[in-house]
Amino acid sequence: MEENAPAAPPTEQLSEEVAKLLAGHITIQGAEFAYPVVIQPGALTNVLPDFVRARGFKRCAVISNTTVGPLYGESLVAQLPGAFLITVPDGEQHKTLDTVRTIYDQMFAAGADRATLVIGLGGGVIGDMAGFVAATFMRGVAYIQAPTSLLAMVDASLGGKVGVDMPQGKNLVGAFKDPLAVIEDTATLKTLPEVEFQCGMAEAIKHGFLADATLLDHLRKHGPEPIDDVLRQAVLVKKHVVEQDRLESGMRAYLNLGHTFGHAIEQASGYSYKHGQGVAIGMAAAVHLAARRGLCDPGLVEDVEVTLIEAGLPVRYADLNPGDLWEAMGTDKKWRDGQARFVLIKAVGEPVIVSDVTRDEVIAVLEEVRE
Ligand SMILES: NC(=O)c1ccc[n+]([C@@H]2O[C@H](COP(=O)([O-])OP(=O)(O)OC[C@H]3O[C@@H](n4cnc5c(N)ncnc54)[C@H](O)[C@@H]3O)[C@@H](O)[C@H]2O)c1
Ligand SMILES: [Zn+2]
Structure with missing residues (x-):
């Protein structure tokens, strides 16, 4: 040939x-x-x-x-x-x-x-x-x-x-x-097992907070039904991001909302937390961090947590030590040059990347989202 x-x-x-x-x-x-x-x-x-x-x-x-x-x-x-x-x-x-x-x-x-x-x-x-x-x-x-x-x-x-x-x-x-x-x-x-469905919802909710208030509205009013409509909305968010930044040099990084904390939770727990569960707790942590820094209205914290809880997802972790989680974050490939980079949100549809977060701040947030 x-x-x-x-x-x-x-x-x-x-x-x-x-x-x-x-x-x-x-x-x-x-x-x-x-x-x-x-x-x-x-x-x-x-x-x-x-x-x-x-x-x-x-x-x-x-x-x-x-x-x-x-x-x-x-x-x-x-x-x-x-x-x-x-x-x-x-x-x-x-x-x-x-x-x-x-x-x-x-x-x-x-x-x-x-x-x-x-x-x-x-x-x-x-x-x-x-x-x-x-x-x-x-x-x-x-x-x-x-x-x-x-x-x-x-x-x-x-x-x-x-x-x-x-x-x-x-x-x-x-x-x-x-x-x-x-x-x-x-x-x-x-x-699909229910827990796997919930994990998928974590990413759909993430897409909502990153870019689509109408998706969040729909989830508030109707839950994940009909799933085809929810899916379509969530897919459109990812479509817009990958079309503009296929190789993850810029805005595709926003899709990592909740993932820096989330990966650490997955890894430190020996993967007893599933990816979507880690991301859910990670999103809660990210919005706590944003609130601490005065980047977002405190109401957004509740908004994120309630949306996740209603989808059956956790927003607190148990049986893990904040110090160990901080260590686990250091091995994440999303850290560049040893700098901690976190995707945070200022409001629905307004993600921002911060890279000057200190260990103390991270530990304080990890205490807040500890069960
Ligand atoms: N390439 C990317 O951009 C990207 C983005 C996010 C995640 N990922 C990767 O995706 C993986 C996680 O995907 P996942 O959550 O689908 O995990 P998975 O593929 O392990 O599926 C979860 C479980 O559900 C089962 N399952 C799947 N469909 C089913 C169905 N219809 N009925 C019954 N059981 C079913 C699977 O066999 C598995 O046991 C990770 O490896 C992650 O790195 C990749
Ligand atoms: Zn993910």
Whole structure:
């Protein structure tokens, strides 16, 4: 095969029928990339197979895990041309180069080549890892994200960041790989464990405080129902950010609201706090810090905490020591030149980055959000 043969035919070849299926979708568009994000119950059946056929793929590797594969993988494979299922163990601890290697092996064994389409079917762990495989297998093949967790639908599947964890830290090896499409079948959320749904809501709420007061209003009045509408609003926030700053040189950093504190809580607890729970407590901490510095109205603290609590999320941590959390923050890759950088909010839609925060201030805030 020619070294630089395109991995997929261009979008103009989409049939009218598929164009109709995609009607109303969101497009994520930058200078060098554009892909649809379809948010629809039943999209794995109603949209994905036709989309794949219209793009002319004849071979598809569906990468999933031992939880999601049996639920949705087998029926998806049955609807796709030349498809085979690769199932890896479930869990963040398997988001490694070792697992990636077993995926390459299975791709070769199944006769995959540069024209093979990779589909990541699962939560953010699968999306990141399948995307990394797509970015590297034979120097890169086409990729579709089919996220099935709320967190992956709101956040992980959008923006092109893919990768794996290393013993030295999370997400330390990876690539930017834009998908051909992100197909979010919201019917799959029915089987998602409640705590995972809550974790996804933490990121959706984060998007609300960063940029969308109407999303917060909706959550106050109706909770996360209908989820398709909530998701659409939250996805639009991430769309605007990644379109303007794909490589995280500037405003994409705002998406780290709550994450500096959150990662420390996750890490220091030995990951007994899930990511979304860490982010929720981290957002509470961030707004406490903003209030302490006089950057925001004290009412915002309550606003953030009530919104999180109503979504079933924690805003206080237990059984961890503030000093240990401070230490854990030092290993976060979001610290530049040893400077602590925190994303804070002054008001809904007004994030700000501060980098002159002292240890004493951080400890004081960590005392405030301790149970
Ligand atoms: N690339 C990015 O920009 C980005 C952004 C945020 C997070 N992430 C990554 O995403 C990962 C976290 O994603 P996550 O929260 O989805 O975790 P996850 O992938 O581990 O999924 C959580 C659990 O839910 C299960 N699950 C998923 N969908 C299901 C369904 N429909 N029914 C039943 N069970 C289902 C999974 O098998 C898993 O057990 C982390 O590795 C994080 O680094 C990446
Ligand atoms: Zn996050």
